[in-house]
Amino acid sequence: MKVSDLRGILQYVPRFRDRIFVVAVDGQVVGSPNFANLLLDIAVLRSLSIKVILVHGAGQQIEDLARERGVVCTNVDGTGPTDDRTLKISLEAATSVMNEVMQGLTSVDLRAAYANVVIAHPAGILGGVDYQNTGRVERVDTKPLHLFLNEGIIPVIPPMGFDGEGKTFRVNSDGIALEVAEAMQAMKILFLSADACRLQGEVVRQLSIAETEDMVKRRRAQVEPRLLSKLEHAARACRQGIPRVHLLNGMQDEALLTEVFSHEGIGTMVYSNDYQQIRRIFKKDVRAVMTLIRQSVQNEELVRRTRADIVAQLNDYWVLEIDRALVGCVALHLYPEEGMAELACLYVNKNQEGQGYGRKLMAFAEQLAAEKGMRHIFALSTQTYNFFQQKGGYAEVSPDLLPAERRKKWEASARNSKVMMRPAVGPAALEPRRA
Numbered sequence: 001m002k003v004s005d006l007r008g009i010l011q012y013v014p015r016f017r018d019r020i021f022v023v024a025v026d027g028q029v030v031g032s033p034n035f036a037n038l039l040l041d042i043a044v045l046r047s048l049s050i051k052v053i054l055v056h057g058a059g060q061q062i063e064d065l066a067r068e069r070g071v072v073c074t075n076v077d078g079t080g081p082t083d084d085r086t087l088k089i090s091l092e093a094a095t096s097v098m099n100e101v102m103q104g105l106t107s108v109d110l111r112a113a114y115a116n117v118v119i120a121h122p123a124g125i126l127g128g129v130d131y132q133n134t135g136r137v138e139r140v141d142t143k144p145l146h147l148f149l150n151e152g153i154i155p156v157i158p159p160m161g162f163d164g165e166g167k168t169f170r171v172n173s174d175g176i177a178l179e180v181a182e183a184m185q186a187m188k189i190l191f192l193s194a195d196a197c198r199l200q201g202e203v204v205r206q207l208s209i210a211e212t213e214d215m216v217k218r219r220r221a222q223v224e225p226r227l228l229s230k231l232e233h234a235a236r237a238c239r240q241g242i243p244r245v246h247l248l249n250g251m252q253d254e255a256l257l258t259e260v261f262s263h264e265g266i267g268t269m270v271y272s273n274d275y276q277q278i279r280r281i282f283k284k285d286v287r288a289v290m291t292l293i294r295q296s297v298q299n300e301e302l303v304r305r306t307r308a309d310i311v312a313q314l315n316d317y318w319v320l321e322i323d324r325a326l327v328g329c330v331a332l333h334l335y336p337e338e339g340m341a342e343l344a345c346l347y348v349n350k351n352q353e354g355q356g357y358g359r360k361l362m363a364f365a366e367q368l369a370a371e372k373g374m375r376h377i378f379a380l381s382t383q384t385y386n387f388f389q390q391k392g393g394y395a396e397v398s399p400d401l402l403p404a405e406r407r408k409k410w411e412a413s414a415r416n417s418k419v420m421m422r423p424a425v426g427p428a429a430l431e432p433r434r435a
Helices: 003-010 035-047 059-069 084-107 143-149 171-183 210-217 225-239 254-260 283-298 305-310 357-371 385-392 404-412
Strands: 019-027 052-055 112-114 118-122 133-142 154-157 161-162 168-169 188-193 206-208 244-249 268-270 278-282 319-323 323-334 340-348 376-381 395-397 416-421
Touching: 003 225, 019 035, 019 171, 035 084, 035 254, 052 084, 052 143, 052 171, 084 112, 084 154, 084 161, 084 168, 112 161, 112 283, 118 168, 118 171, 133 161, 133 171, 143 154, 143 171, 171 188, 171 225, 188 225, 188 254, 206 210, 210 225, 210 268, 225 244, 225 283, 244 254, 244 278, 278 357, 283 305, 283 319, 319 357, 323 357, 340 357, 357 376, 357 385, 376 385, 385 395, 385 416
Parallel strands: 019 052, 019 188, 052 154, 112 154, 118 161, 188 244, 206 268, 340 376
Antiparallel strands: 118 133, 161 168, 244 268, 278 319, 319 323, 323 340, 376 416, 395 416
């Protein structure tokens, strides 16, 4: 591990310390070779004082056991009718998975306890169909969960629920994870299944609530069927106050830690608040911006700036913030008399390259210039002029077209920068660019 990797993890620790994560693991993941690695990841979370509640599924084990017994199940994931034979198979399979989870947690020196905290009631008759032994969560008994967590014990919750008379119901584990997270005011839900959430073969990195609901309603044919439940519950969780829900490929080593401790993650994040924003720079950000652009300055891609230079023009600088970490910056210097604006200090962290953030910052500066009444926007570049041409539609022009004040600085500089220019785009015409 690089020192920079460790520093990247440590920046999250104060925000996550003593917060609750609900980790929901499908039965297919529990039965996979990567489950042992996942348990080590959970041990890392616990070592950083993150409280973990583990909810497990058993769909794969129910299918396997039913096939072995020659039983035809009416439903295996707790979303359809559960007859008596299916319930019996489900109980046996869930108990087996529970034992495997408990043994695994013990093997990585974690204390765990079975948590019988889901009070359920019958799902009832839906669409004219009696769902029999399928249940829905009525409430979660939070007191024992808090007692376990305060003692450093990981509560393990199976995909089953019980009513006041002791009757057992098969309950969908995604629904349990949602209800537990809401009742416990968890910071995150992490759904680990056998695949990532993809569209047209590409992993979807982030979704707003509206985008998630649209995917479930209008694009569900393009989504892996087993992930639809997770997307539905992710949107509901965010609506109900859970800030972030993550969908991960639990078969991938280090997926959990990479998702939790990096800006971009490795799976799909559904979010209920602003995940990324472009905002004005504050004085407290100046040191971080100088650190951000240091290598680019050394490579002579950007002009050297002192702290005093940036502070003197503080209102001209903007930063791109992702999950409260600065990953990019841009400056817009205005020349009102000539109706021109300079796009300067455009930079994105190397680790976030290829994500479209440079274009996002460029589009933001263009719109800002238009809103300020500027007719043209220009940039001076020694090494990235192809980016401005190909991504922004800029064209190389003569330095004679620069504002008089700026042309004097250009002539006094030995950089011999190319001058790239384009008309400023009006706010109404500017199409939003997705990062």
